[in-house]
Amino acid sequence: MIEITDIEKIYKMGGETVKALNKVSLSIQEGEYTSIMGPSGSGKSTLMNILGLLDRFDSGRYMLNGTDVSGLSDSELAKIRNKEIGFVFQSFNLMARMNVLENVMLPLVYGKVPYKERRERAIEALEKVGLGDRLEHLTNEISGGQKQRVAIARAIVNRPSVLMADEPTGNLDSKTTLDIMRIFQELNSEGTTIVMVTHEPEMAKYSKRIVHFRDGVIIKDEELTPELLPEREVE
């Protein structure tokens, strides 16, 4: 599904250059739930932004579902991103003037899905994250944990082949963090491939694989038996 080979990403700042990714190779299969871990500045976000087609790389190769994405134009990349990738950010990135339902319907607007189907699919996604009763709330009227659940619903509404999350619980308390981890496990058990950046071992233990990063290289790739969270109680 995801196959990167010898990816390099170099940032130039003033006279200095930083090699944020130093020939990174990694492959991720359908159905995996992978955590990317490593100290701050080790290149985790750089890697995620490249995997999520939000940023370009300097050399190497990236095959996504059999397509070599390196040579594609911005609009071709945007099309593939919209279809294949759901992205969740630490800072939620919701539209403040729209209600919960409108936020989740938004990705479907670009996909030209008719209104009725947009609405149905958005409600279905919101029910998956336990927010079926918050459709009309504005996003500034809900808690941080609820905001992140809206962001997850928005990320999955297009039924992407992979859900990517960069420190999705970085702004959340520990109980809410567990709610998000439970949702990720439920989505993964239903077949969604997940790649998540975290610097907390407490979260990584719920995934099936941990890729450890340091100074722009992978230093360890470990498979694990995930600790299972109990299913959500009906709200």
Ligand SMILES: Nc1ncnc2c1ncn2[C@@H]1O[C@H](COP(=O)(O)OP(=O)(O)O)[C@@H](O)[C@H]1O
């Ligand atoms: N836009 C940028 N411009 C210049 N340097 C950057 C930029 N983004 C990241 N870097 C540098 O690249 C390295 C990796 O950063 P990042 O991928 O954000 O790490 P992490 O997410 O693991 O904390 C760091 O040294 C960081 O300072």
Ligand SMILES: [Mg+2]
């Ligand atoms: Mg980061």
